[in-house]
Amino acid sequence: MTLAILRDVASLRARISAWRRAAPASTIAPTIAVVPTMGALHDGHLALVRSALAQADRVVVTLFVNPRQFNDAGDLARYPRTEASDAATLAALGAADRLVLYAPDAATMYPPGFATTVSVAGVSEGLCGAHRPGHFDGVATVVAKLFVQTGADLAIFGEKDFQQLQVIRRMARDLDLPVRILGHPTVREADGLAMSSRNARLSPAARAIAPALARALADAAARLRAGAPAPATLADATEAITASGFERVEYLELRSADDLAPLATPDRPSRLLAAAWLDGVRLIDNFAV
Numbered sequence: 229m230t231l232a233i234l235r236d237v238a239s240l241r242a243r244i245s246a247w248r249r250a251a252p253a254s255t256i257a258p259t260i261a262v263v264p265t266m267g268a269l270h271d272g273h274l275a276l277v278r279s280a281l282a283q284a285d286r287v288v289v290t291l292f293v294n295p296r297q298f299n300d301a302g303d304l305a306r307y308p309r310t311e312a313s314d315a316a317t318l319a320a321l322g323a324a325d326r327l328v329l330y331a332p333d334a335a336t337m338y339p340p341g342f343a344t345t346v347s348v349a350g351v352s353e354g355l356c357g358a359h360r361p362g363h364f365d366g367v368a369t370v371v372a373k374l375f376v377q378t379g380a381d382l383a384i385f386g387e388k389d390f391q392q393l394q395v396i397r398r399m400a401r402d403l404d405l406p407v408r409i410l411g412h413p414t415v416r417e418a419d420g421l422a423m424s425s426r427n428a429r430l431s432p433a434a435r436a437i438a439p440a441l442a443r444a445l446a447d448a449a450a451r452l453r454a455g456a457p458a459p460a461t462l463a464d465a466t467e468a469i470t471a472s473g474f475e476r477v478e479y480l481e482l483r484s485a486d487d488l489a490p491l492a493t494p495d496r497p498s499r500l501l502a503a504a505w506l507d508g509v510r511l512i513d514n515f516a517v
């Protein structure tokens with residue numbers, strides 16, 4: 229069976245209605261999961277898709293490079309677009325009978341006259357929100373649309389984009405969206421670097437430096453758990469990242485794990501989050517404390 233690629237809301241809804249109708253009346257309705265992506269699929273994305281296939285009867289993987297969440301036109305222009313190989317990668321999972329790829333174009337997602345923005349206050353402020361103006365409005369708006377278009381029962385997002393995950397959780401709670409939001413642990417390369425489509429932009433020399441970000445955060449998280457004072461620990465981690473060859477640490481902060489409130493000490497479940505620039509590429513990562 230070949231993997232279906234759907235391009236518009238009508239054909240997506242027709243497929244989902246068919247899935248829901250196909251269940252015999254006597255059985256529980258099939259659960260549908262959505263895994264939103266911007267494509268250039270790597271093993272991090274595939275872990276989310278496998279988890280969705282394990283937890284739901286049917287899965288919609290979405291592929292849309294959402295222009296509204298890019299605050300930097302160059303970043304959008306450089307973003308990899310590899311739909312044919314992404315479709316082949318998904319087909320190779322061997323689940324084409326219960327998996328579809330939804331890959332709408334920008335005119336489908338934002339037809340002329342589109343005028344609505346979903347904006348989540350609080351958790352979207354600071355961290356990436358402070359450095360990518362408008363980014364989380366773009367994310368919340370497109371994810372709200374994907375939830376409504378798919379009518380999915382559950383949605384899976386990676387913890388690599390930890391602030392994004394909390395923004396989407398907040399949005400789903402606030403808008404009573406009938407979708408369960410699941411986070412998936414960050415999938416890492418063997419040397420600890422968090423997988424990301426942007427890693428492909430690193431030169432070989434920069435790629436060798438890149439794991440220093442995860443190393444510094446993991447070390448700092450361990451020290452904080454052991455009771456080290458936060459200001460000195462965060463300063464040491466920042467220093468370690470720049471000493472390893474990163475150009476700049478954009479932020480490195482300790483936050484509460486659920487509402488991302490700034491913390492002076494990890495006196496409740498906490499997260500250490502950072503963004504740093506290497507070789508002109510902005511990398512993000514985070515660890516539980």
Ligand SMILES: Nc1ncnc2c1ncn2[C@@H]1O[C@H](COP(=O)(O)OP(=O)(O)OP(=O)(O)O)[C@@H](O)[C@H]1O
Nearest residue numbers: 265266267272385386388389414415423424425426
């Ligand atoms: N290493 C990873 N581990 C777990 N989930 C991931 C990982 N990388 C991306 N994801 C998740 O996959 C989903 C789609 O992410 P996206 O398409 O932006 O990929 P990406 O590799 O994060 O790209 P980017 O370079 O834009 O950050 C998001 O929920 C994201 O958190």
Ligand SMILES: CC(C)(CO)[C@@H](O)C(=O)[O-]
Nearest residue numbers: 264265266294367370389
């Ligand atoms: C969730 C998402 C697909 C929305 O465009 C994007 O922000 C991403 O890939 O993480």
Ligand code: BAL
Nearest residue numbers: 266297298363389392
């Ligand atoms: N991975 C989150 C999407 C973005 O960086 O725009």
